Amino acid sequence: MKHISILIPNEAVLASIVDPRTIFTGANDFLEALGKPAQFKVQLVGLAKDVKVHGGMFSVHADLLLHEVEKTDLIIIPAISGDLVTAVELNKEFLPWxxxxxxxxxxxxxxCIGAFLLASTGLLNGKECSSHWKTAPEFREMFPEVTLVDGRIVTEQQGLYSSGGATSYWSLLLHLVEKYAGREIAIMASKIYALEIDRKSQSPFVMFNGQKKHEDDPIKKAQEFIENNVTEKISVEDLSSRYAIGRRHFERRFKKATNNTPVEYIQRVKIEAAKKHFETTGKNVNEVMYDVGYSDAKAFRSVFKKITGLSPIDYRNRYNKEAAVA
Structure with missing residues (x-):
């Protein structure tokens, strides 16, 4: 039987404590219904017997205190909330354990952003990690030795797992159920809890917001120029000339400040604008393509799918209310 320890961090998101407990105890029920033995011993583990979470609105009762768990098979680190530097500090007693x-x-x-606690242990140094796309800039700043993988739902390396943002963690939980209890039980869980199994990417959900928490003023102005001129064709040469910086030096500074190359930044800004058009207007793909400064349909479709994981038509059909109804 696998011993699963679900931590109860200070400043935890309540659902990310309840949901893993639900799926693993549910898997036990599914196994027993098939005449098989339960696979999981699930316990909530805290630094105190009662831990306030969700800004003090709720209290979670721990089955065991941290020092009472001598050995476990799987540790689940729920998402944390609030100021992430403070949240990590409040939970530093978990790290050596x-x-x-x-x-x-x-x-x-x-x-989700429980990845900040996992990264704080140092175990992820030199490895890949998934987390919520919204906190990516802060994660990269705090943990430069960890490779944050944009868009991926589940990352697994050497017994360390991480998941994408918000409810994306259900995909990781299903992955772990399948690993420990088999495909049949994972499929049953996906059906009972109405979850999409084998979802690989959180890219369709990402809303690009350029990283501007830096002190390189010319680069910040270049970012603003790109964002204010979405309909125009902008080249790296144009930008470096506009701000009187040699091209190679401009590219190095831009990448250092924003975590994107200038070309990547231009593409992401344009595709974010295209997504808004698809979500809120009745324009077809060609109309939107021209609105965001593309004239080559093949190039537009290729960049759009690379960034969002969906074709322009699929994105419009998923997120435009009128298209969805039709």
């Missing part, structure tokens, strides 16, 4: 358990053979899975 997580490292010790991992070194003793346990696997560790972070849900």
């Amino acid at each position: 997580i490292v010790k358990q991992y070194q003793g053979g346990a696997e560790v899975a972070s849900l």
Whole structure:
């Protein structure tokens, strides 16, 4: 039987504590209904017996205190909330325990921005990680030795797991159920809880908002120029000339400040504008393409799918109310 320890961090998001408990205890029920033994012993583990979460609105009762768990097989780190530097500090007592358990053979899975706690252990240094796209700039700033993978729902390396943002963590939970209890039980869980199984990307949900928390003023002005001239064709040469910086030096500074190359930034700004058109207007693909400064339909479709994971038509059909009704 697998021993699963679901941590109760201070400043935790309540659903990300309840949901893993629900799916693993539910998997036990599914197994027993098939005449098979339960696979999971699920316990909530905290630094205190009662932990206030969600800004103090709720209290979660721990089954065990941290020091009472000598050995476990899988640690679930729920999402945290509020100021993330403060939240990590409030939960620093968990960190050496997580490292010790991992070194003793346990696997560790972070849900959404629980990745900030997992990264704080140092276990992710030199490895890949998924988290919520919205906190990506802050994550990269706090943990430069970790490779944050944009868009991916589930990341797995050497017994360390992480998931994309918000309810994307259900995909990781299903993945873990399948790993420990088999495909049949994972499919049953996906049907009972109405979850899409094998979803790989959170790219369709990403809303691009350029990183401007830096002190490079010419680069910030270049970002604003790109964002204010979506309909225009903008080249790197134009930008470097406009701000009197040599092209190679401009590209290096832009990448350092924004975590995107100038070309990537231009593409992401244009595709974000295209997404808004598809969501809110009745324009067809060619009309939107021209509105965001593209004239090559093949190039537009290729960049759109690379960034969102969907074709322009599929995106419009999913997120435009009139198209969805039709």
